[in-house]
Each structure stands twice: as structure tokens, then as C-alpha cells.
Amino acid sequence: MTTKFFDRLSNDLTRLLENPTDYNVAIEIGEAPNNQIFKVHSYILQSRSPYFEKKFNETPFNDDHIKVLTMPNPNISIKIFNVIIKYIYGGIISLEKLENSTIFDLVIASNELELDELVKHLQTYLVNNGAPWLRLKFAQICRTSYQIKNLEIIRDFYNDIIAKHPNTIFESENFLSLPEGALISILKQDDLQLEEGKIWEYVIKWGKAKNSTLPTNFDKWTSDNFLTLKETLKGCLPHIRYFSFSNEDVVEKIFPYHQILETNLFLDINSKIMTPNKQISSIILPPRNILNTKLPIRNTPISLPSNIITNEHALEISSWIDKKETLYVENNPYEFQLLVRRSRDGFDVETIYNICDKVANTVIILKVKGTGEILGGYNLLEWDNNNNQFKSTQDSLTFSLKTTNLKNSISSRVKNVGCAIYNYPSKPDFSFSSSLCLVGNLKTEKKCYCMVTSSYSKPIRSDEFISPEVYPLSNIFHKFSFSVEECEVFKILPRNDLK
Known part of the structure; x- marks a missing residue:
């Protein structure tokens, strides 16, 4: 033993x-x-x-x-x-109190110091516990994961996102500068949700971008030009599913570039069109597992100027605003226009009143210090910097958004419309009744709280964090109050770019 x-x-x-x-x-x-x-x-x-x-x-x-x-x-x-x-x-190593950005810096440093065990552990931790942050930082972290060796776990996480939503990379401004290894990694995905003809077009576009000397007028291309493109794409071409092309795409998309293919492969592609049952010598890769044969048209995604929430979060909030039973999954009908960011504009509630005075249809988002919770509320009515009053509406709501510590988001709609919004600039205090209350300096004073209330349909925090109903409010236990790590306020505007 x-x-x-x-x-x-x-x-x-x-x-x-x-x-x-x-x-x-x-x-x-x-x-x-x-x-x-x-x-x-x-x-x-x-x-x-x-x-x-x-x-x-x-x-x-x-x-x-x-x-x-x-x-x-x-x-x-x-x-x-x-x-x-x-x-x-x-x-x-203890990671619970570290920001996700710090943990990613640890990944990079550990990789440089060749601490393979730690590199693997940190990546696994980020994927399991920091997925919302990884999605929020998609462009930056995804690109880094392809540029640096040994980040396979994070790279696989992003490959899964790209497979399901290929436009996130193929239509991004960073696509043409994507490293070859990154593009090959994407092309290998069996479940890449994109028609093969479209994938071919993107690969050709990427290859051309790598060779600025190629003629812009395709009619002027020489055999040397095709050889240059073939050499550039030699690592990508074996991963195209040539025998999954429609006949029309073969004629319209492959034929013009047939010189970059091996002669035998091009002959076999033609053979499959004319005599589908004839045996060929080329390797036939399996067709991709497309969930919908006809992919949905994806309109231009919103540009979300947030350091707290993801586009997925924004779709949830928009669904709640529109009182949809089924959540939006794409084509957000609203633009989130940033009005206030606490780290930029200051952490006093008074600042929000000053900036948002007479502004209606806003969403306030905050990240709780210490717990990482993302809480917020939707206010249809105008902020009023000159009057202390309860405001009535049947359209306000509070919520907590899905994070690594919260499996599902929670939406709580107003029930007592007469006490929906507590607009009290002189305190300063802004509250959704007692469901979510923002008081004073959000960063330093630790006076914010969520209380059990009948004015909203359900609590947005777990029992350990939500205060029982107590008055006066000064009697709220310290353990139920919180300060804010970051806070943002957005004006919600209908989009006019949707089809």
C-alpha cells in the first residue's frame, strides 16, 4: 500500500x-x-x-x-x-475571487512558462464558469485562441459557437485576417451550419485577401495567379465537402476556380454530376450536419456597447419588454443605446438622474460586487430629476440574468402598478418598488438591496441574498445589501434596419 x-x-x-x-x-x-x-x-x-x-x-x-x-x-x-x-x-490555485480577464491573462502567462497542467485547468475553468464573459469578448479572445498554441479548450468552445452561428466569424471584420490554422479548424467542423457553396466562397475570399497582387478583374487571371491561390489554400482545400455542392453551385462556384483543384478531383466532381452512381477515386467527406436545410436569413446583428451583458442577454431582455412567451433567438428588434456607464461617468445614482432626466424607455444593468450577479430593470417611464414620487406603469420589470452561478435568467413583472417605479432624486434613490433598489454611491456605500415584495411577481435573487420585508429600511441587515462593480443604462430604441 x-x-x-x-x-x-x-x-x-x-x-x-x-x-x-x-x-x-x-x-x-x-x-x-x-x-x-x-x-x-x-x-x-x-x-x-x-x-x-x-x-x-x-x-x-x-x-x-x-x-x-x-x-x-x-x-x-x-x-x-x-x-x-x-x-x-x-x-x-484559487480562482473564485479573480476576474475572468485576470484568469485569461493567467492562461497566457502559464502557457508562456510551459505549465501545461495549469494551462489546461485554467481553460476548463473559464469554459465552465466564464462562458458569458468568453462570449462577450468573442472577437478578442477567439482570435487570441487561434494565434497561440495549446489553447485547444477555449478554441473548441469558440468553434462550437461558430459552427452554430457561422456569421459571427465569416461576416466579421476580422475574417480576412484569420490565421490559416483557425480557418482550417473551422472547416473541419462537421456541424458547421453553412451550405458548402457558401463556405467555398468564403475560403476563396480569404485566399484572395492573402495575395494583394492578384488581379481584381477575374477575366485577367493567368495560370500563375491560380497557382498562387492554390498554394495559399493548400491547407484548406482538403476540408471542403466537394460532393455536397448542388449542381448549380458546382457550375457557378467551382468551375471558375477549377485550376486550383487537383485534376483527378475536378474530374470526379464532374463525374458525380453526370453519373452519380459511378465509382470514383477521390475521398468523399461526409456532408455537414445541417440542422435546417435552408438556413434562416440573419439580419445585421446589433452592436451591443456593454461591458456586462451579451447579445444573448439583450435578446432575453427584448423578449421580456415585448412580453413574448418564446424568447427571441436572433434579429433583436431593439437597439441598446448606451447612456451611462458607471466606470466612465461615476457611481452616484445622482449621476444617472442628471444624464437620464426626461429620458424614457430605459434598461439599467448592474453587476453585483463579490457575487458576479447581473441584475437589472426596465423602466418605460421618464426619469425625473426634479420630483420625488411613485410612478405607475404596468410595463416595468426587474430581472437577473443567467451567469455561471445562475442556471436560468429570472424575469419579474410588476403586479402593483401604482408602486412600479420609485423616483426619488433628492435621496438619491431609484427603485423598482422594493424588487431592486439603487441608493447613493453604488460602489462605495453598499446600500443597494432587493427585498421580498408583493409589488413584483417574484424575487430576482436567491433566498440567501434577498432581504425580508423590513421597515424602516435602515433595519435591512448588512448581509442583504450590496455594492456594484459596474452599472450601465441603455435607451431602448426600435431598429429600422430589419427586413
Whole structure:
């Protein structure tokens, strides 16, 4: 029987990091005067990281028998390195209190330091717990995941999104600069929801963009031009499902570019059109698993200027505003026009009143500090910076949106229309009755709360966070009040670009 005492080993090595007896390496992170020197032991780091093993072999000892290293990557901050060095020594990492952006920075830094185990763990954590954030940062993180090796888990996450919604990448402004490996990865997807003829058009477009010297007038193309395009696309062409093209697409789309195909493949494509049952020698890739043979027309998606919510969230909110039983899944009928962002404009409720005075049809979104909850409310009526009053409407609602900690979004519609909106600028306080109350400085004062109320149909927070009905309001327990990490207010406008 073998007994493993990993906890004790981890604790002892962590103490060695905290009290670096006989250290022989000094690693400098950051620039003076805000730099920090980490005193560490070469035999531990080089046994855990191939990167440090190579670095230590290249770095001589100084006169004090210390190897001094400066991290070349400025993106590895003191905060990031502190997490990594504790992992290297003790095999322990805690991510619950870290922002998703910090965790992604950890992924990049860990990959550079060749900490494969940690790279895999961090990616898995982000996909399982930070999916809304990954969707929110689609353009930035997706591109990075294709550019950097070893980010397969995040890359697979984005490939699944692209397979279901191919226009997110093929119609994006970043498509033509997509790395070849990224395009090949997408083309390999069996469930890519796009007709093969359309995929071919995108691949040709991408290949042309890589060769600025190709003539813009296709009639002037020479055999050398086709050879250039063929060489550019040699990694992509094997993943096209040529025998899934309609006959019309073969004639209209493949024939003009037949010179970039191997002769035998082009002959087999023709053979399949004329004699479908004849045996051919070319490899026939299986057709893609298209859910709908005729794909729905996707109108131009809204540009969502939010640091908190995703387009999926915006579709949910729009569905609730329109009182739809079935949620919108695309073609949001509304534009979300940003009016206020707390990190930009300030965290006082008074600021919202000043900016939104006499503005109607607004949605307020806030991210709760500490829990990551996304709460909000829809106000059909005008904000009024000059009067303290309850406002009546049957169309207001409060909500909490799906996050990693909340499996399903919650929508709560007003029941007591006379107490729908509490407009009280002198306090300053803005509330949806007691369902969602915003008070004072949202960041520093921790006075916001959600209370059990009969004015709205259901609570938007779980029992552990929602206050029982108490008066005066000063009696609300501290554990039920919260401050805000970020807050945004949007004007909801009908879109005029939909078909």
C-alpha cells in the first residue's frame, strides 16, 4: 500500500516560498519603482517548468551566487506571477475571487512558462464558469485562441459557437485576417451550419485577401495567379465537402476556380454530376450536419456597447419588454443605446438622474460586487430629476440574468402598478418598488438591496441574498445589501434596419 502525503508536502513547499531559505534565483517582475523581486529556488522551478529550466541553463550566477532573471513579457504582472509561483511551489490555485480577464491573462502567462497542467485547468475553468464573459469578448479572445498554441479548450468552445452561428466569424471584420490554422479548424467542423457553396466562397475570399497582387478583374487571371491561390489554400482545400455542392453551385462556384483543384478531383466532381452512381477515386467527406436545410436569413446583428451583458442577454431582455412567451433567438428588434456607464461617468445614482432626466424607455444593468450577479430593470417611464414620487406603469420589470452561478435568467413583472417605479432624486434613490433598489454611491456605500415584495411577481435573487420585508429600511441587515462593480443604462430604441 502506498500512502501519499500531498497536503503536508504542499504546505512545506509553500512555507519555503514565503521564507526563501538558501534561495539562488531572483526574478524581477515589473518596472521600478513598482517592481517586485521574487526570491526562489532553481531546483523547484526548473523541475516544474521547462521554460525556467532553459532560462536557468542560459543564465550565469552573479558574484553573490544568485541567478537574476527579468521576465521579458510585460503582460506577466506581479499579481499574475504571484498566483503562478504559488502554484509552482504548492500546487494550489484559487480562482473564485479573480476576474475572468485576470484568469485569461493567467492562461497566457502559464502557457508562456510551459505549465501545461495549469494551462489546461485554467481553460476548463473559464469554459465552465466564464462562458458569458468568453462570449462577450468573442472577437478578442477567439482570435487570441487561434494565434497561440495549446489553447485547444477555449478554441473548441469558440468553434462550437461558430459552427452554430457561422456569421459571427465569416461576416466579421476580422475574417480576412484569420490565421490559416483557425480557418482550417473551422472547416473541419462537421456541424458547421453553412451550405458548402457558401463556405467555398468564403475560403476563396480569404485566399484572395492573402495575395494583394492578384488581379481584381477575374477575366485577367493567368495560370500563375491560380497557382498562387492554390498554394495559399493548400491547407484548406482538403476540408471542403466537394460532393455536397448542388449542381448549380458546382457550375457557378467551382468551375471558375477549377485550376486550383487537383485534376483527378475536378474530374470526379464532374463525374458525380453526370453519373452519380459511378465509382470514383477521390475521398468523399461526409456532408455537414445541417440542422435546417435552408438556413434562416440573419439580419445585421446589433452592436451591443456593454461591458456586462451579451447579445444573448439583450435578446432575453427584448423578449421580456415585448412580453413574448418564446424568447427571441436572433434579429433583436431593439437597439441598446448606451447612456451611462458607471466606470466612465461615476457611481452616484445622482449621476444617472442628471444624464437620464426626461429620458424614457430605459434598461439599467448592474453587476453585483463579490457575487458576479447581473441584475437589472426596465423602466418605460421618464426619469425625473426634479420630483420625488411613485410612478405607475404596468410595463416595468426587474430581472437577473443567467451567469455561471445562475442556471436560468429570472424575469419579474410588476403586479402593483401604482408602486412600479420609485423616483426619488433628492435621496438619491431609484427603485423598482422594493424588487431592486439603487441608493447613493453604488460602489462605495453598499446600500443597494432587493427585498421580498408583493409589488413584483417574484424575487430576482436567491433566498440567501434577498432581504425580508423590513421597515424602516435602515433595519435591512448588512448581509442583504450590496455594492456594484459596474452599472450601465441603455435607451431602448426600435431598429429600422430589419427586413
